[in-house]
Amino acid sequence: MSEQPQFGITVDQNKSLPEGASEVHAIVSVEAAGAPAAAAPAGAAEVIIIDTSGSMSYPDSKLRAAIAAAQTAVDTLRDGVLFAVVSGSNTASMVFPQTPRLVPADAGSRHAAKAALKALKAAGGTAIGSWLRLADELFDPYQDGIRHAILLTDGKNQHETPEQLDAALARCSGRFVCDCRGVGTDWEVAELRKVSSALLGSVDIVADPRDLVADFQAMTEAAMGKAVADVALRVWTPQNARLRFVKQVMPSVADLTARRAEAGPQAGDYPLGAWGAESRDYHICVEVPAQPVGQELRAAWVKLVVPGGPGQEAQVLATGNVLARWTDDEAAATKINPRVAHYTGQAELADVIQQGLQARKEGDLATATARLGRAVQLADEAGNDAITAALRKVVDVEDAATGTVRLKRNVDKADEMSLDTTSTKTVRTRKKEG
Amino acid sequence: MTEDQSVKPAELACPACGEPVYPGEGFCEACGRRLGDGVAAPAPEPVRACAGCAAPAIDADGYCERCGLRQPAERDHYEIELPGPNGRLLAAGGSDRGKRYSRNEDALALAAHPTGVAAVVCDGVGSSPTPHEASAKAAATGADELTGRLGKGEDFEAATRAALIKAADAVAALAPDPDSAPSCTYVSAVTGPRSVTVGWVGDSRVYWLPTRPAGDGPRAGAEVDTAELAIGDTGASEDTADSAALGPARRLTDDDSWAAIMVERAALTEAEAEAHPNAHVITGWLGADAGEVAPHVRTFTVDGPGAVLVCSDGLWNYLPQAEALVQALADASLDPAGDPLGAVRTLVRRALDAGGRDNITVAVIPVAHPHTEQPR
Numbered sequence A: 001m002s003e004q005p006q007f008g009i010t011v012d013q014n015k016s017l018p019e020g021a022s023e024v025h026a027i028v029s030v031e032a033a034g035a036p037a038a039a040a041p042a043g044a045a046e047v048i049i050i051d052t053s054g055s056m057s058y059p060d061s062k063l064r065a066a067i068a069a070a071q072t073a074v075d076t077l078r079d080g081v082l083f084a085v086v087s088g089s090n091t092a093s094m095v096f097p098q099t100p101r102l103v104p105a106d107a108g109s110r111h112a113a114k115a116a117l118k119a120l121k122a123a124g125g126t127a128i129g130s131w132l133r134l135a136d137e138l139f140d141p142y143q144d145g146i147r148h149a150i151l152l153t154d155g156k157n158q159h160e161t162p163e164q165l166d167a168a169l170a171r172c173s174g175r176f177v178c179d180c181r182g183v184g185t186d187w188e189v190a191e192l193r194k195v196s197s198a199l200l201g202s203v204d205i206v207a208d209p210r211d212l213v214a215d216f217q218a219m220t221e222a223a224m225g226k227a228v229a230d231v232a233l234r235v236w237t238p239q240n241a242r243l244r245f246v247k248q249v250m251p252s253v254a255d256l257t258a259r260r261a262e263a264g265p266q267a268g269d270y271p272l273g274a275w276g277a278e279s280r281d282y283h284i285c286v287e288v289p290a291q292p293v294g295q296e297l298r299a300a301w302v303k304l305v306v307p308g309g310p311g312q313e314a315q316v317l318a319t320g321n322v323l324a325r326w327t328d329d330e331a332a333a334t335k336i337n338p339r340v341a342h343y344t345g346q347a348e349l350a351d352v353i354q355q356g357l358q359a360r361k362e363g364d365l366a367t368a369t370a371r372l373g374r375a376v377q378l379a380d381e382a383g384n385d386a387i388t389a390a391l392r393k394v395v396d397v398e399d400a401a402t403g404t405v406r407l408k409r410n411v412d413k414a415d416e417m418s419l420d421t422t423s424t425k426t427v428r429t430r431k432k433e434g
Numbered sequence B: 001m002t003e004d005q006s007v008k009p010a011e012l013a014c015p016a017c018g019e020p021v022y023p024g025e026g027f028c029e030a031c032g033r034r035l036g037d038g039v040a041a042p043a044p045e046p047v048r049a050c051a052g053c054a055a056p057a058i059d060a061d062g063y064c065e066r067c068g069l070r071q072p073a074e075r076d077h078y079e080i081e082l083p084g085p086n087g088r089l090l091a092a093g094g095s096d097r098g099k100r101y102s103r104n105e106d107a108l109a110l111a112a113h114p115t116g117v118a119a120v121v122c123d124g125v126g127s128s129p130t131p132h133e134a135s136a137k138a139a140a141t142g143a144d145e146l147t148g149r150l151g152k153g154e155d156f157e158a159a160t161r162a163a164l165i166k167a168a169d170a171v172a173a174l175a176p177d178p179d180s181a182p183s184c185t186y187v188s189a190v191t192g193p194r195s196v197t198v199g200w201v202g203d204s205r206v207y208w209l210p211t212r213p214a215g216d217g218p219r220a221g222a223e224v225d226t227a228e229l230a231i232g233d234t235g236a237s238e239d240t241a242d243s244a245a246l247g248p249a250r251r252l253t254d255d256d257s258w259a260a261i262m263v264e265r266a267a268l269t270e271a272e273a274e275a276h277p278n279a280h281v282i283t284g285w286l287g288a289d290a291g292e293v294a295p296h297v298r299t300f301t302v303d304g305p306g307a308v309l310v311c312s313d314g315l316w317n318y319l320p321q322a323e324a325l326v327q328a329l330a331d332a333s334l335d336p337a338g339d340p341l342g343a344v345r346t347l348v349r350r351a352l353d354a355g356g357r358d359n360i361t362v363a364v365i366p367v368a369h370p371h372t373e374q375p376r
């Protein structure tokens, strides 16, 4: 960890509150600059998990594409990165190496891994929890470095109970980051989203197996670009204050509120996973005791930290203040910060899309129309063109500004799932104005 | 201040604001910080307790580590006491950030001179850059120059004028370029045993508040309009013998402001002018963009005990009439000449209670009071 990037925190908010008000909102932007791509830390580990349940050979192109994608991922690993390939069905088993351990990437190990992948056959069911537990075992000796997994599946988690999956997620949470990909349209977005959000990763659909290779390469490159393994947002709040929520709002919406780990008096850590040359935005909402006009409070003190082990001091990478100042100047106190408004809209956007799709599935067409109509309106306001495009494959838009839509009669399953996985992806600012 | 090096050999700095201070001074003239023995070595900061929850844990950024309250800055609220030889105060002053602004851009300086007191109040012009630096510089420079000149026995009016010009030059020198000129108002009052000399540019004010005979309630119409006195600015006159007697409670300055011009031209009544959005537009200030500064200087004869009140518009916005100030003090059973610090606190509190929409600065100097034994 010799060459750490420079981290910075900026806070966007309207700190002016009217008399008696107590709710403080802020957008906290965390940015790392100058992460040296070539000199990334030595300690990186990668586990590639490929679904080899029987359905992967219907059609056979799914398994062939998954193998090709995994081979590309293996080729993308830097020399020296510790890796393994796991196949998953009713249970998990080692593809490469043959015994459960990680091996360093070099020409020989890459070649052997690709050969082993080529020999994969599809048979059996789907038990994602057991796959994750094997990955966790593999990562176990390497908890200091960057730990990243890619999980590819094509079906529902049918061969273990939801409780078994939840227990596996509880075990693995904070132990490694996992990006999840669903291939085809027979998997559940909500189920895979549960996995990816517990493991601080992304979820996406790869509807066409031919797109898998590029996707795996991008994920592996991103994982190789991480410079710090485990960072957390440490949030201090005043005595008698209540931290209402901490949400990641950029690059995607993820509610972190429930992930708090106490970190000393009046402070909690929200794990963010690994970090490279990237920036992410968080929306923080704190309720503080109202103060007299003219007084100023530090409503939250946010720090980006590397928490450190038990009894160890956390390493502080950057800090920022969320402030509250009470004023009788109504014009100042009633202004909503534009970025707070922007991200509040996009968090609502993700919610209404998911609610709308669920209602549609349940045959409640009135609710589906209302929610997806609202989504069209919000996506338009936010300038989120990707979501607008995905929505237009599911609804016919009469008027985007008022959110007047009609549900399309025939919707491609993949388009519906794409809309679902896209729903949480945000844009930083409006691209077009007026 | 380089020319005064011979008189004040040791160049020491205030531990709070860094302005020069001199051996023997009880308080910093720029920020009012009490200076201990041997001002050169700033005393170690005592462990501060939170102004809100009393937790003894204030972090380096000035926030309480328990309740998060931002601790008041040195300049947010301070008082200056100018102690006299008999233990009574020669003068007192106070300044407060108010409730609307995030910093105090007013500045106050009080100093004793051989026959009385010199007070300077400056109000940073909010639309200029770093107005708080302009006001601090002007008040410190003005008070320093006044005490230097008065200490050599110079005439009050000449010293007042010279100090104002020196302060104007110092503020003008703060501007990094002509388009970015920190600026402020300036008002000074110099009291002696039998006279008061005021000098100003801008809309900070001086009032005269005579001590009432016991049992004497406020009299209707007691206020004297300064315009009727026809004394005008006294120009270069150094003769104060025929200056106006102070008489009843009254304002001693006329604002350099749009409102004052409208009233003078009889275009608006005083009430109309004060209610107008332009009321606070000033027509005179110190700063690199001020052009040639034309100080107004007036001298008045003391004809009875009372107090001179020097203040910024943060106070007089709420109590513009001299009688209203008298009444506010009478309501609190305070004689400003007998208890200047009590008067300062009462008036600052009144302005805060009325809304505190601007920085508030008040100085009170007792004059010809039986208790104020002035060194001659």
Ligand SMILES: [Zn+2]
Pocket (backbone or CB within 6 Å): B014, B015, B016, B017, B018, B019, B028, B029, B030, B031, B032, B033
């Ligand atoms: Zn000072």
Ligand SMILES: [Zn+2]
Pocket (backbone or CB within 6 Å): B050, B051, B052, B053, B054, B055, B064, B065, B066, B067, B068, B069
């Ligand atoms: Zn406190």
